[in-house]
Amino acid sequence: MKQTTQQAASDILQQPGLSRLAETLIGSEIIKLGGEVREKIKQGAKIYNFTIGDFDPAIFPIPQKLEDEIIDAYRKHFTSYPAAEGNADLREAIAKFLKDKEGLSYSPSEILVASGGRPLIYGFFRTIADKGDKIIYAVPSWNNNHYTHFVEGIHCEVEASADNHFMPTADDIKPHLQGAVILALCSPQNPTGTTFKKEALEAICDMVLEENRRRGTNEKKLYVLYDQMYWQLTYGNIHHYDPVSLRSEMKAYTVYVDAISKCFAATGVRVGWAMGPEPIMNKMKAILSHIGAWAPMAEQKAVARFLGQKEAIEEYLQHFKSEVSYRLQKIYEGFMQLKAEGFPVDAVAPQAAIYLTVQVNAAGRRTEKGVLLAEQKDVTGYLLDEAGLALVPFYAFGAPQDSSWYRLSVGTCKKEDIQAMLDAFGAVLKKLKA
Secondary structure (H helix, E strand, O other): OOHHHHHOOOOOOOOOOOOOOHHHOOOOHHHHHHHHHHHHHOOOOOOOOOOOOOOOOOOOOOOHHHHHHHHHHHEEEEEOOOOOOOOOHHHHHHHHHHHHHHHHOHHHHHEEEEEHHHHHHHHHHHHHHHOOEEEEEOOOOOOOOHHHHOOOOEEEEEOOOOHOOOOOHHHHHHOOOOOOOEEEOOOOOOOOOOOHHHHHHHHHOOOHHHHHHHHHHOOOEEEEEEOOOOOOOOOOOOOOOOHHHHOOHHHHHHEEEEEEEOOOOOOOOOEEEEEEEHHHHHHHHHHHHOOOOOHHHHHHHHHHHHOOHHHHHHHHHHHHHHHHHEEEEHHHHHHHEEEEEEEOOOEOOOOOOOOEEEEEOOOOOOOOOEEEEOOHHHHHHHHHHHHEEOOOHHHHHHOOOOEEEEEOOOOOOOOHHHHHHHHHHHHHOOEHHH
């Protein structure tokens, strides 16, 4: 089990009077990189910003029907506290939406609403894990390392590979099972934009069920956190699979996290939900009630009404997915053309979400000025400084520091910038010397 960034940071001397958590918690690497990008833009640089997993509302606005419902809810003065577990009408609407769209059967009492996915994931970690409990998650993956640090868990990192499109397999996970209490999975995955194949997820589910049967009644069970924030954004012949649909017995051990954030380009509207065993939902509610991480009342009322508008949802998703898929495919084709020309790049064909997995394997090469790109972070800086290309390296998601893979997000991408970006990228690659 390799040492994590958090474990290394724990050796740093604490500032007198501050908590160990405060001293050792590392801020978001993505937000840090985003700050550097904004500073360059402020200074007048032309930057092709593919870093943040968010949307430019001028390019990808939220559904008009949802916007209308939000405005109407505020005009009707829905501005008081919502119910701690989420308003009943919203949880009922979510239950019907899940049944109709995904075939999942959850009652309103098995659903918990919060201000997006983050507090729900935090509440789940707090509900399941004690200090010193083992938590399994793949790298690269979004924020699991930080949530594990919050609960002082033991990091069990599973290094996924390009061979499996960076999705963990049952064989990868199995060596870590003993004593683990959380298995954090995400599909479609952030940062890779890739998905579980049916057989791969079935094997993981069977393994979890077998492990929990082995544990009997005296040992804590292994629970799966299944982040499916992007499940409605799949392209081509890619199909989204989930644990409970594949193995009904997994319902006792699975907590889903979902939201309107990504599928409706509504990251700032802050309405998310978890669904899972009612006792776990009740404990998560108790934790979050002390934090006050509720979705706003008006937005809850609006989403409750919007989720029942099937035609509006389908019309929006058809256009939205077409626009996102176009961008992902064009950039993928550009990378593959550069690869065919002999440049040290690669990419995984787009499958889902708003992300493309790309590779720039240029560490060890020299720039036109003779500067050695000794480490992958030097390559990242070179792309930003010379091509204006801002990508998030996989090492920001827990992958090894020498990983040459990156997340490319198209949520703020203009169609007319794609070829210009590829031209600038190709031009700086030509300047590199082996």
